[in-house]
Amino acid sequence: MKHIPLRSCIVCRQQKDKGDLLRIVRCGDGDILLDISGKLGGHGAYVCKHGDCMDNAIKKRVLNRVYKCQIDNSVYERLQNDYYRFKTDENGN
Template sequence: MSTKKVPMRTCVACQTTRPKKELIRVVRQVDGSLMIDRRGKVSGRGAYLCPSLACVEQALKTRRLERALEVPLNPELIAELRQIEGAPA
């Protein structure tokens, strides 16, 4: 039997490559709204973050998340990201 390939993604803050299921996905949907995609299935432009407060803060401070999504972040999303620490997507 062959082993199943594990999809890997890169955190926009620390640039480490980890399995997709270990990261938080933030999505800009077609209508321009932003949301956290917990299942990884929502269509739209996505960016991945490690589930640590250090990576979230670094991505916000350096605006990497905004550049990756090509849209400014709203305060509600920022507050939700800061509460997720330690919880995989």
């Protein structure tokens, strides 16, 4: 039987297949990015691809807790922009 790696969403804590989650990554220089390709190196965190989890992660500043630091509003704004672009791209297909 093939082992499917499960990851927990940092917002709702549900375990899901990686394909159902978005990866957020903190790079070595401390920058935090939405990792659409899933290939960036760094400390990864996972959020549900569909539903409200990404919006909640941004609204509730969940990443401050995950990365144990104060994250700038501009970082959250960029994550939100990237997330909306991702959703638009996905719906456009």
